[in-house]
Amino acid sequence: MSTVHQEIPVARPGGLSGGTLKDLIDASLHMPFPFLRNPHEADVAAGVDAWLRTWGLTDDPAVARMVVRTRPARLASCTSPTVDRGTLQIVANQIAYQFVYDDRAEDVGRRWPGRLLPMVCESVGILRDGLSPSTPLGAALTDLRRQVQERCTPAQAARWSWHGREYVHGLLYESVAQTRSVPLATGVCTTIRSLTAGVEPFYPLYEAAQSHELTPEELHHPVVERLRRLSVDAAVWTADLFSAVKEQRAGGLINLALAHQRAQQCSLADAVRLAVREINDTIGEFQALRAEIEPELSPAGVGYTQGMTDWIRGCYHWSRTVPRYADSAVAPVDP
Structure with missing residues (x-):
């Protein structure tokens, strides 16, 4: 099935002084997966x-x-x-x-x-x-x-x-x-966040x-199970970066960036930097493990792991443009 490609600024490594939190996220988050959209989006909406x-x-x-x-x-x-x-x-x-x-x-x-x-x-x-x-x-x-x-x-x-x-x-x-x-505690926060993410039900x-069912050996392979965990964390933590301002104003606690801010007693911008570092490490591990296991998987298994990749990519591109998290585009890095 064809997909819709759209050119948007791609996250690039590095830091940023000044600008908005959205600028900081885009400049420092490593997002190696290209932006794609499903051609049936309008009808499904x-x-x-x-x-x-x-x-x-x-x-x-x-x-x-x-x-x-x-x-x-x-x-x-x-x-x-x-x-x-x-x-x-x-x-x-x-x-x-x-x-x-x-x-x-x-x-x-x-x-x-x-x-x-x-x-x-x-x-x-x-x-x-x-x-x-x-x-x-x-x-x-x-x-x-x-x-x-x-x-x-x-x-x-x-x-x-x-x-x-x-x-x-x-x-x-x-x-x-x-x-x-x-x-x-930060660990308690991330445990709860992995559940409230609601990603794994998809x-x-x-x-x-897939054209064929995954075998039990594929579905329950330790590396595939680890990929599921990494993909959920990377996807929802990325959304946390863009929602941090909204959650902070609402008194929310279950957010990776806000958890780092509480633990380190630092600014929100510094907390976002810490969260980005953790997400980048998670995405890096996901990429390495996926490259390791895919030669052993059936086409259905490869398609299944692609779905995990799509959630990491999709949450980033959705979060950075959705009106729900628009506050990140105006919140200054250096207030």
Whole structure:
């Protein structure tokens, strides 16, 4: 399938004095993967809007505005540039759902932590046992589960559900962390962030997008499992760089740059530099391991690892342009 290429400034090694945080990120982040977009993006964007309306998720004007600012179909396009239109629609629907769910969980968790439990329990019941929903969010998740089951094998759908449960549990951990008076350790922050990233639930869809199923030996190979971990961290930590200003103003804690700022008692710009260094190391390890394992993989295994690469690239190119994180383009490096 053809993909849409677009020329944009590529991140280059080095530092920066002055300018904005976005300038600093672009100048110092190592992003070796070229920008790609899926040619079905526009059609899928219309499909996402219709799907959200069907389940009443954008009836609230504030939620509708949030969706416009996050552009879920654009993120799906950047992270899944070669999948067919049907798979891209599921990816985009799930991204939109997770944005709505994440913001709702964050709001409820900060104000009334106990009220987050029914949200999490409903989601777990749907994902684990196929229970009937009792809320619009639950109804949307039930329909999303149906879409995945129709597209994936039973084993792939089971992995999707498992990763989805880890995601909602991560939001519960985040709520606990936000209410703690004790400073949050960086390691705890990154552990929670790997769950709330919500990236791994998409990987079974990339399994399903291949012409043949991956063998268990490929799927559970230690190097492939390590690649999954590295790709999730690199993708979500890159988004953290661009969202740091927004999260700092909102009092957020689960963000790699803000975790470095708390640990080092430094400026946000210096914290971003530390986070970029960690991301660059992660991407470097990912590249080396992927080059090592791919000669041993089937074409389906290679396509699966390409999906991991696409999330690293896609999160960068989406984060640097999405209105949700526009504050990074005006926040000065040297205030």
